Amino acid sequence: VSIDREAIRRLERLAGLSLSDDERDAIAESLARVIDHFESIQHIDVRGAAAHRDPEAVVRDDVAQSGLDIIAAIGEAPDTEDGFIVVPPPFEHGESER
Amino acid sequence: VSVDLNAFIEDFDGAEPVAGGPLAGLSVGIKDNICTREGHTSCGSWMLGGYESPYDATVVERLLAAGAVIAGKTNMDEFGMGSSTEHSAFGPTLNPHDPTRVPGGSSGGSAAAVAAGLCDAALGSDTGGSVRQPAAFCGVVGLRPTWGRVSRYGLVAFASSFDQVGPLCRTARDCARVLSVIAGADPRDATSSHEPVVDYSHDLHRGFDGLTIGVPWDFLEGGIDDAVRQNFDGLVTGLKGAGVRVRPVELAHAPAGLSAYYLIANAEASANLARFDGVRYGLRVTGAATFQEMVEQSRSQGFGAEVKRRILLGTFALSAGYHEDWYQRARRVRALVADDYRRAFADCDLVLTPTTPTAAFMLGEKVDDPLAMYLSDILTIPASLAGLPAVSVPSGTTAGGLPLGVHLVGRAFDEATVLRGAAGIEEWRDG
Numbered sequence: 001v002s003i004d005r006e007a008i009r010r011l012e013r014l015a016g017l018s019l020s021d022d023e024r025d026a027i028a029e030s031l032a033r034v035i036d037h038f039e040s041i042q043h044i045d046v047r048g049a050a051a052h053r054d055p056e057a058v059v060r061d062d063v064a065q066s067g068l069d070i071i072a073a074i075g076e077a078p079d080t081e082d083g084f085i086v087v088p089p090p091f092e093h094g095e096s097e098r
Numbered sequence: 099v100s101v102d103l104n105a106f107i108e109d110f111d112g113a114e115p116v117a118g119g120p121l122a123g124l125s126v127g128i129k130d131n132i133c134t135r136e137g138h139t140s141c142g143s144w145m146l147g148g149y150e151s152p153y154d155a156t157v158v159e160r161l162l163a164a165g166a167v168i169a170g171k172t173n174m175d176e177f178g179m180g181s182s183t184e185h186s187a188f189g190p191t192l193n194p195h196d197p198t199r200v201p202g203g204s205s206g207g208s209a210a211a212v213a214a215g216l217c218d219a220a221l222g223s224d225t226g227g228s229v230r231q232p233a234a235f236c237g238v239v240g241l242r243p244t245w246g247r248v249s250r251y252g253l254v255a256f257a258s259s260f261d262q263v264g265p266l267c268r269t270a271r272d273c274a275r276v277l278s279v280i281a282g283a284d285p286r287d288a289t290s291s292h293e294p295v296v297d298y299s300h301d302l303h304r305g306f307d308g309l310t311i312g313v314p315w316d317f318l319e320g321g322i323d324d325a326v327r328q329n330f331d332g333l334v335t336g337l338k339g340a341g342v343r344v345r346p347v348e349l350a351h352a353p354a355g356l357s358a359y360y361l362i363a364n365a366e367a368s369a370n371l372a373r374f375d376g377v378r379y380g381l382r383v384t385g386a387a388t389f390q391e392m393v394e395q396s397r398s399q400g401f402g403a404e405v406k407r408r409i410l411l412g413t414f415a416l417s418a419g420y421h422e423d424w425y426q427r428a429r430r431v432r433a434l435v436a437d438d439y440r441r442a443f444a445d446c447d448l449v450l451t452p453t454t455p456t457a458a459f460m461l462g463e464k465v466d467d468p469l470a471m472y473l474s475d476i477l478t479i480p481a482s483l484a485g486l487p488a489v490s491v492p493s494g495t496t497a498g499g500l501p502l503g504v505h506l507v508g509r510a511f512d513e514a515t516v517l518r519g520a521a522g523i524e525e526w527r528d529g
Contacts, residue, residue: 001420008410012265016375016414017406018394027407030468034411038357038467042423044431052436052483055246055260057288062221072152078382087377090389 003032105211107188109170119165125213127172127220142174142186145400155252157280164279173207178256181474185404199458202232207214209236219267227478229264230490234453234503240266245485246291255361255370270520274298305522312347313447325496347442348386351434352480358431360480363413366483368412436484453490453503481507491523
C-alpha cells in the first residue's frame with residue numbers, strides 16, 4: 001500500500017482535516033511504517049471466521065423522558081442566537097450562483 | 099513526592115460527601131474524558147479546552163451517591179490516544195517512581211495520582227490497555243471490566259466497541275469496592291449489560307483456591323524485556339510451588355491482535371471524533387468564510403498530531419478500496435482472538451501474562467515513533483478485542499526499582515474471579 005502525500009490529501013478531505021505541508025510529510029512517513037506493519041493481518045487465514053459482532057444493545061422502554069433542556073444543551077456552542085447555533089454559510093458569497 | 103507529577107490537571111473543592119455510603123470518604127480522581135458537572139472535561143485536548151459538561155457521567159453520579167469525594171480531573175493522552183500521557187495538551191505526567199519516565203497511558207494521570215497517594219482511587223478508561231498498562235508502570239492495580247459491565251454514559255467516546263471505564267487503586271480489594279458501586283445497567287447507555295452485579299469483595303480471601311491458571315507461552319516468545327520475563331517466570335514458579343494449578347494454553351491469533359486492534363479502534367475513532375466540528379462545542383476558529391472551512395480549520399487546530407494520525411489511519415481502513423481488506427479482515431481476526439480465549443477457558447479459569455513487554459520507558463523515548471508506542475500495548479490488546487475483564491497487578495520491581503505488573507484475563511462478567519486472582523498475586527508478592 002502506498003501512503004504518499006496525495007493519499008494523505010485524499011484522507012484529509014474524507015476526514016475533514018487540512019494539514020500543513022510539514023504535518024502532511026511527517027504523518028505520511030509514520031503512517032506508511034504503521035500500515036506496513038499492519039499488513040501482517042493480510043497473512044492470517046480468516047476463512048470461515050465471521051466478523052466480530054458486538055452484543056445486542058438493550059434499549060429502554062419507549063416512554064418519553066425529560067433530558068437536557070435546550071439552553072444547557074447548547075450552552076457550550078461557540079456561537080448562538082435565540083436558542084439556535086450560528087455557523088458560517090455553506091458557500092462563499094456569490095459562489096452558489098457560479 | 100517532591101516534584102509536580104502533573105497527574106491532576108484540575109483539583110476539585112471536594113463537596114461534603116454523602117454520609118455512610120459504601121465508599122464514604124474515599125477520594126477518587128476522575129480521568130479527564132469522563133464528564134463532571136464540576137470543573138472541566140477536556141480529554142487532554144485543545145479541542146475541548148475549557149469545556150464544561152452540563153451533566154455528570156453515570157459512574158460519577160454513582161461514586162458520589164456512594165459517599166466518594168471527587169478529588170479532581172486527571173491527565174491523559176488526548177482523547178485516550180497514547181500509551182505514555184505525553185500526548186496531552188496539558189503536558190506530560192511524570193512517573194512517581196522515576197520522574198524521568200512516563201507513567202504509561204492513556205490513563206497515566208489516574209495511575210500516577212493513585213501511586214503517589216494523591217487520591218485513594220481513580221477512574222480511567224481502557225480501550226486497548228489504557229487502565230492496565232499505566233497501572234503496571236506505576237505499581238497500582240488497574241481493572242478493565244467486561245465490555246458492557248460499566249455504563250459509559252458521560253465517557254467521551256474513542257472506540258465504542260472497546261471503550262470501558264475501570265478503577266485504578268492500590269489494592270485488588272479497593273478495585274472490588276469501586277467496581278461494586280459503578281457496575282450495572284444504565285438506561286442511558288444501551289450497551290450496558292443487565293447481567294447481575296455481585297459483591298466483588300466477597301470471595302477475595304480465597305485467592306487462587308481451586309482455580310486453574312493458563313499461560314500462553316507461545317505468545318510470550320520474543321519482544322519481552324529480560325527483567326519482565328524473569329519476574330514473570332519467578333511468579334509462575336512461585337505460584338506452582340504454592341500449589342496453584344498452572345497449565346499452558348494457546349492464543350494463536352493474539353500476535354495479530356495489535357494490527358487488528360489499531361485498525362478497528364481507529365476506524366471507530368474516525369467516526370466518533372467527527373462530532374468535533376466546531377459547531378456544538380469545542381474549539382471553533384474565527385474568520386472562516388464557509389462552514390466547510392470552519393470545520394476543517396477547527397479540527398486541524400484543535401487536535402494534536404497523534405489524534406490526526408489516528409483519524410487518518412481509521413479513515414484509510416474504512417475508505418473505498420481498503421474497507422474489505424483492512425477493516426473487515428481486522429474484524430475477522432478479532433473474532434478469531436475471541437475464539438482463542440473461549441478455547442483457553444475450557445482448560446483454565448484465568449489467563450496470565452505480563453502486562454507490558456517493558457517497565458516504564460523514558461519520557462521522549464517513543465513519542466516520535468508511533469509504532470514503538472503501539473507495541474507497548476501488545477499484551478493488553480487481546481483481552482480488549484475479546485471484550486473480557488482483565489486486571490494488572492503489581493508483581494515486583496526491576497533491579498532499578500521500577501514497578502512491574504502481571505495481567506489476568508477472565509471469562510466475560512467474571513470480574514469476581516479476576517479480582518480473586520489479583521488478590522492471590524498480592525498474597526504471593528507480599529508473602
